[in-house]
Amino acid sequence: MEPQQSGAPDSAPRLVTGLAGLAKNLFGLLLNRVELAGLELSEVRANFLKLAMVFALGIILVWFAVACWTALVVVLAWDTLGWKILAIIGALFTGLAAWVFSYARAIVDEGKLSMPATMSELRNDRDALL
Numbered sequence: 001m002e003p004q005q006s007g008a009p010d011s012a013p014r015l016v017t018g019l020a021g022l023a024k025n026l027f028g029l030l031l032n033r034v035e036l037a038g039l040e041l042s043e044v045r046a047n048f049l050k051l052a053m054v055f056a057l058g059i060i061l062v063w064f065a066v067a068c069w070t071a072l073v074v075v076l077a078w079d080t081l082g083w084k085i086l087a088i089i090g091a092l093f094t095g096l097a098a099w100v101f102s103y104a105r106a107i108v109d110e111g112k113l114s115m116p117a118t119m120s121e122l123r124n125d126r127d128a129l130l
Contacts, residue, residue: 033121040115047112054104061097068093 068090075086107113 029125033118033125036121037115037118040118044113044115047107051104051107051113054100054107058097058100058104061093061100065090065093065097 068086072086072090
């Protein structure tokens with residue numbers, strides 16, 4: 001009489017096949033997340049460069065404002081009519097500097113330097129795996 005075989009030899013190939021499929025799906029998921037992070041990172045980089053340029057322009061405008069307001073104080077002390085043009089130029093540069101810095105703050109406040117889709121997907125993956 002032949003010994004009875006359990007389902008072990010039959011289930012082992014299915015287990016290996018299932019584990020291979022799981023590994024393939026996990027690798028695909030990881031690759032998908034890396035691609036998404038790469039896309040968002042390039043967008044963040046572009047926004048960061050824009051913010052850096054706006055910040056540099058803002059610094060230059062602030063220095064112009066400081067120079068013009070300082071010149072205004074000097075001219076006002078001389079009791080001439082030239083102070084009016086310096087007041088206009090000083091106010092113009094001060095207004096431009098305020099606008100540039102408010103624009104930079106709006107970029108930061110809008111969250112354009114974050115990666116919301118990638119972080120959301122990673123949270124979803126974490127929740128699904130736990």
